[in-house]
Amino acid sequence: MRNSKEDKISEIKESFSKDDDNRYFIPQSKNPVKIPSYAWRVLVILSCIATMVMYAETMLIPAIPTLINDFDISYGVSSWLLTAYLITGAVMTPIAGKLSDVYGRKKMLLIIMVIYTIGVSMGGFANDVYTLIVARAVQGIGLAMFPIAFSIVRDxxxxxxxxxxQGAITSMFAAGSVIGLSIGGFIIQHFGWKMTFFTIIPISIIILFVIRKYIHINDNYNYDDRKNKESLKSETKSTININKNRKKVKKEKITKIQMDIKGSIL
Structure with a gap:
């Protein structure tokens, strides 16, 4: 009994490896998990959306002193140009996440992009501060794409x-903010604050068509579920083949015994 326990313990230890400090650890798989090329394509598209949305959030910051002079407003009123954007994003993020579960992620992503493009266009043609604040609030709906993007890449x-x-998309937060402050300041200085909105309109339209054409999402699809099904299917096939081989060997043995019996009789 003692020997059998020791044998089991030694078998378990053999399945582990040792490091330099003579400690056991589970070795890494020899077959690393490969990322499908389609997943990379989806990640690039979603990262571009994240960059654009964060660029739109910060591009107007260098223009605040200009807007205060143009519209003759106080600093308190000008703060709503950013506050309206963030409040709308905070309110719409959980709502868009829920709606994407009900109506589909790609459909909600397209709707958000259309609304975002409309908000950007309104900002470019705004002639008073209140219209601009409303336009920024509509733009804030673009922040609601992040939970949808994370759910897409998770699958x-x-x-x-x-x-x-997730790290790639999150890094685009900082990248978009940096682009918004640097390029936004350059555009405002040489072309005026309205041009910051006009630069986003063609980009958002292009991304809208790219999403429609190149992102094909099955809301019931999950990479790990698919791999589990494939693994289960492969195991089932191997089990069937083993059973077939057993039956074949058994049948050959019976045939051989029958031939031996006939030979002995003759």
Whole structure:
């Protein structure tokens, strides 16, 4: 009894590896998980959306002193140009996440992009501060795309690689903000604050058509579920083949025994 326990313990230890400090650890798989090319394409498109949305959030900051002079408003009123954007984004983010579960993620992503493009166009043609604040509030709906984007990459990427996709999209927050402050300041200085909105309109329209054409989302699709099904299917096939081989070997043995019996009789 003691020997059998020791044998089991030794078998378990053999399945582990040792590090330099003679400690056991589970070795990494020899077959690393591969990320599908389609998942990379989806990640690039969603990262572009994140960059554009964060660019729109910060592009108007260098123009606030100009807007105060043009519209003859106080600093308190001018703060609503950013506050309206953030409040709308905070309110719409959970709502858009829920609606994407009900009506589909791609459909909601397209709707958000259309509304966002309308808000950007309104900002470019605004002639008073209140119209501009409303336009910024409509633009804030674009922030609601982030939970949808994260849910899309969660289904397209294998579980072990989700952190790569989420990290890439999250890094676009900072990248978009930097672009908004630097390029936005240059555009405002040389072309005026309205041009910051006009630069986003063609980009948002292009991304809208790219989403429609190149992102094909099955809301019932999940990478890990698909791999589990494929693994289960493969195991089932192997089990069937093993059973077939057993039956074949058994049948050959019976045939051989029958031939031996006939030979002995003759």
């Amino acid at each position: 397209q990427f294998p579980r072990e690689k989700i952190s790569i996709a």
